[in-house]
Amino acid sequence: MSARIAFDDGLLAEDCLTRVPGVRLRRLAPADAAALAAGLNDLEVAKNLVAVPHPYGAEDATVFLRGPAASPHMLCAGLWVEDSFAGCVAIDATAGFPELGYWLVRAHWGRGIVSAATRALVDLAFAATAIEKIVSGHFVDNAASAAVLRKLGFKPAGVVETRSRARAEPVRLVAMNLEREAWAAGRPTIETARLVMRPPLMADADEIAALANDGGLPLTTAATPRVRRPEEARAFVLQALRRGFPADASFCMRLRESGALIGGIGWRDAGADEVELGYWLGADHRGVGLATEAARAALEAAFETTGAATVKACCRPINPASRGVLERCGFQWSGAGHMRPQASGGSVPVDRFRLERDVFYSLKAWGAAAIRTGSATEAPAGALSRPAERA
Numbered sequence: 001m002s003a004r005i006a007f008d009d010g011l012l013a014e015d016c017l018t019r020v021p022g023v024r025l026r027r028l029a030p031a032d033a034a035a036l037a038a039g040l041n042d043l044e045v046a047k048n049l050v051a052v053p054h055p056y057g058a059e060d061a062t063v064f065l066r067g068p069a070a071s072p073h074m075l076c077a078g079l080w081v082e083d084s085f086a087g088c089v090a091i092d093a094t095a096g097f098p099e100l101g102y103w104l105v106r107a108h109w110g111r112g113i114v115s116a117a118t119r120a121l122v123d124l125a126f127a128a129t130a131i132e133k134i135v136s137g138h139f140v141d142n143a144a145s146a147a148v149l150r151k152l153g154f155k156p157a158g159v160v161e162t163r164s165r166a167r168a169e170p171v172r173l174v175a176m177n178l179e180r181e182a183w184a185a186g187r188p189t190i191e192t193a194r195l196v197m198r199p200p201l202m203a204d205a206d207e208i209a210a211l212a213n214d215g216g217l218p219l220t221t222a223a224t225p226r227v228r229r230p231e232e233a234r235a236f237v238l239q240a241l242r243r244g245f246p247a248d249a250s251f252c253m254r255l256r257e258s259g260a261l262i263g264g265i266g267w268r269d270a271g272a273d274e275v276e277l278g279y280w281l282g283a284d285h286r287g288v289g290l291a292t293e294a295a296r297a298a299l300e301a302a303f304e305t306t307g308a309a310t311v312k313a314c315c316r317p318i319n320p321a322s323r324g325v326l327e328r329c330g331f332q333w334s335g336a337g338h339m340r341p342q343a344s345g346g347s348v349p350v351d352r353f354r355l356e357r358d359v360f361y362s363l364k365a366w367g368a369a370a371i372r373t374g375s376a377t378e379a380p381a382g383a384l385s386r387p388a389e390r391a
């Protein structure tokens, strides 16, 4: 690897949610030293790590927080379960390939917490940087960690003898690698006849801004965020990356044939068994049914992956094209109101729409989309075709 990766300080400026409700990644703070030390001062944890001595005290934690954890070359997050500090996940790029490491307070083991947390961090690192490969590894006697890495798509790359500071004797470590290509193949993907939709990457930001900045009235719902300037597009991508799929989801819409970006679509958690759909389309791609095609597939993905009972949406009365998309998907008008689509803008009148799950499925004669959720465990088996999961 030529240059060391430096992680943007803004990546963890806000909490990063994960697939498990209540489990989030948060930037570490000096005040976390005592909790960090309490969690790591457990031989059952430390004996599975290379660099952690046993016993481990608050001073060790403070040195770690002030040193490696604060380096721009380490993406290091505290792992929070509800309101409790519960461990750490980190990608260390201070030397060689970026290396994933993690540990969890013992009381929380066996609930899928580290699987969700490491997935969120790996997604953030690959999506926000140009990293080509993340390496990791587990001691041969650490079956839980082996399972975590396998589920993320890591592949074995050999066995080496190494030392753990908490163990007296040498220990064998199974080295594991995750290439960007394998990571990308496992991301949530929605495919239709003409479209391939994937979550945005930071590398998409300039393209998103250029497409959205067309000056005309975009085919957009009132809930679509403003992404017209490059910095707004980067903030939008970052926000999308920090949200927890499948409760919230954001996809770039690209034409299957040319790969050209044509718009965006997604949903967000609206509470009480409900999600809200939003979408927009670049000016040159309107009027040929692409938004309807995207919306039907996204609705199917939203119903399948979130289990929501209803999807809501709203559009401005001056936007009949967007209203048409909603109506063709089976949405029904549920009232008029106002909303404030942008923090900077004023409130605008909107028409509100709702779509019940049962109505959606009884109308769904347009054929199944191919939807891959990135994990075999989230989505119930349904009418969707899913490419095989990684082992």
Ligand SMILES: CC(C)(COP(=O)(O)OP(=O)(O)OC[C@H]1O[C@@H](n2cnc3c(N)ncnc32)[C@H](O)[C@@H]1OP(=O)(O)O)[C@@H](O)C(=O)NCCC(=O)NCCS
Binding pocket: 044, 045, 046, 048, 049, 102, 103, 104, 105, 108, 109, 110, 111, 112, 113, 114, 115, 116, 137, 138, 139, 142, 143, 144, 145, 147, 148, 151
């Ligand atoms: C390894 C560790 C991070 C796992 O955290 P966790 O939140 O319990 O992990 P998850 O629940 O997300 O996943 C654990 C997986 O291992 C499996 N597993 C757990 N114990 C196992 C065992 N003894 N044999 C086989 N599989 C096991 C679980 O079934 C689960 O897989 P599944 O989801 O396919 O069922 C945690 O045990 C820990 O902090 N250990 C000490 C530090 C450490 O080992 N860090 C990693 C160093 S490489």
